[in-house]
Amino acid sequence: MAKTAEVAAPFLKWAGGKGQLSHQIDRHLPVPLKTGKLKRYVEPFIGGGAVFFHVAQHYTVSEYVISDTNPELILVYKSIQENVDELIHHLSNLQHDYNALNTESREVYFYEHRTALNALKTEIDLAQPVNTVGFQRAAQIIFLNRTCYNGLYRVNRKGEFNVPYGRYKNPRICSPSNLRAVSQTLNRATIRFGDYAACEDAIDDQTFVYFDPPYRPISKTASFKAYAKTDFNDDEQLRLAQFYRMLDEKNAYLMLSNSDPQNTNPEDTFFLDAYEGFQIERVQALRMINSNAQKRGPVNELLILNY
Numbered sequence: 001m002a003k004t005a006e007v008a009a010p011f012l013k014w015a016g017g018k019g020q021l022s023h024q025i026d027r028h029l030p031v032p033l034k035t036g037k038l039k040r041y042v043e044p045f046i047g048g049g050a051v052f053f054h055v056a057q058h059y060t061v062s063e064y065v066i067s068d069t070n071p072e073l074i075l076v077y078k079s080i081q082e083n084v085d086e087l088i089h090h091l092s093n094l095q096h097d098y099n100a101l102n103t104e105s106r107e108v109y110f111y112e113h114r115t116a117l118n119a120l121k122t123e124i125d126l127a128q129p130v131n132t133v134g135f136q137r138a139a140q141i142i143f144l145n146r147t148c149y150n151g152l153y154r155v156n157r158k159g160e161f162n163v164p165y166g167r168y169k170n171p172r173i174c175s176p177s178n179l180r181a182v183s184q185t186l187n188r189a190t191i192r193f194g195d196y197a198a199c200e201d202a203i204d205d206q207t208f209v210y211f212d213p214p215y216r217p218i219s220k221t222a223s224f225k226a227y228a229k230t231d232f233n234d235d236e237q238l239r240l241a242q243f244y245r246m247l248d249e250k251n252a253y254l255m256l257s258n259s260d261p262q263n264t265n266p267e268d269t270f271f272l273d274a275y276e277g278f279q280i281e282r283v284q285a286l287r288m289i290n291s292n293a294q295k296r297g298p299v300n301e302l303l304i305l306n307y
Contacts, residue, residue, distance in 0.1 A: 008057060008181035011080070012142065013151020014048030018212065018257070021301070022054045024283040029055070030253040030307050033208045036060040038253065040207040044068075044196030046077065051210050056185050065202045067192035071124050072141050072161075073153070074193040079130045079138035081191060084183035086132075088176050090139035095173040098147070110147050110165045113140055118160040126193040146173045197243055205251035213240055215259040216270065218299070234270070241274040248278075248306045260300040271302055279305040 018025060032038050033055070040063040043052050052066055068074055079087045094113075101109055117140050124134065145151055148163040156162050192198065196211070203209055214232035237258075247254055256275075260282060261268035272280065281303040 006177045006181040008053050008185040009178055010048040010050050010053060011175070011179060011182055012048050012076070012145050012153070014050075015150065015152050018048070018050040021257075021283055021285055022050055025051060025255075025257075025303065026054065026058075028255065028281060028283075028303055028305060029059075030208055030255075032253065033059055033061070038206055038208050039063055040065065040202065040204075042066075042199050042202055042207055042209045043212070044199045044209070045212045045214075046073070047212055049077075051212065052189075053182070053185060055208075055210075056188065061208075063202075064189035065192065065199060066189050067194055067196070067199055069193070069195055070153070071126060071193060072137075074126055074191060075124055075130065075134055076138045076141050077186065077191050078126065079135050080179060080183045081186040081189070082130050083135065084179050086135045087138055088174060088179055090136050091142055091174040091179075092176070094139055094143040098143070098173065106147075107165045107167070110144070114144055114148075114161060117141070117144065121159065143173055146171045196240065200243075200247070203247055203250060203252045208253040209247060209255070211240065211244070211254070211256040213237070213256070213258065216261065218259050218261055218264050237270075238274055244275070244278075244304075244306075252306075254304075254306040256302075256304040258302050258304070260302050263299050271304070275304045279307075281305065 030038070033041075036059070038061060041052070041055055041061045042065045043049075044067050046052060046066040046068045049066070052064070055061065056064060066077070098106060098109055117137070120137070124137075130138070144161065144163075145153060147166055147168065149166045150163075151166075152163045154161070154163050190202075196213070199209075213236075216234065216237055240256075244254055244256060258271060261270055282300045283303055284298050285301050286298050
């Protein structure tokens with residue numbers, strides 16, 4: 001395992017991020033991964049990347065494949081991997097300009113950049129190296145993530161980022177030392193853009209796959225799953241379950257996280273039915289994204305294992 005000057009931590013605030021669960025998840029990781037007997041780690045819904053960073057810095061794996069269907073997210077990861085210093089340059093400029101403003105002007109500045117981000121919906125060619133415009137856009141995405149409400153990444157049906165201003169007094173927009181540690185860790189990874197099923201070619205019996213898909217809402221109002229303009233509905237959850245079963249037949253080691261619908265409805269057996277025959281563990285998470293503060297607090301989440 002390569003060493004970095006600083007522990008690489010998730011650089012984005014991410015609803016449903018696994019930073020607080022990393023120690024609980026670690027207890028459920030497969031023994032062959034912990035003992036260096038697996039050669040590949042695959043994470044098809046990379047999101048904030050907390051589990052990837054944990055595994056990459058605690059265990060010996062020779063190959064990493066991470067991917068996502070969110071092009072803006074993949075642009076940021078590629079930017080950090082390819083030229084972190086240029087990204088830091090643009091992000092530091094945003095932080096300097098933002099910090100120089102008063103409270104009212106900061107809010108205006110936020111919405112100006114949100115509008116600019118949504119106005120430039122030109123296709124990003126993620127198959128090519130990131131160019132100057134790409135680095136500027138990646139910095140803008142991180143800036144909005146660090147200053148928006150609850151650090152959510154949410155888009156509407158048009159694919160437009162629509163999270164409001166967060167009103168934080170002193171948000172940490174740019175952390176050069178962490179971004180450099182993240183870049184060093186990402187140098188060992190292959191970054192892909194696309195649907196989770198496109199990772200199938202990288203998965204065999206020497207692979208551990210961690211799935212962290214958009215969570216199934218546990219209530220009618222819990223809808224923080226719009227990380228892309230397409231909806232990850234129950235049909236998509238079941239399609240993923242079928243993919244999981246297909247990988248199980250390849251003897252890959254699999255772990256999948258999702259919400260526990262029985263937090264609110266003890267009779268909801270959606271995941272128990274979809275993953276019948278697999279081991280299902282419950283871990284406790286503290287979720288803070290509910291708009292009603294009285295409804296924030298510990299909830300059960302599911303870990304679905306095939307080992």
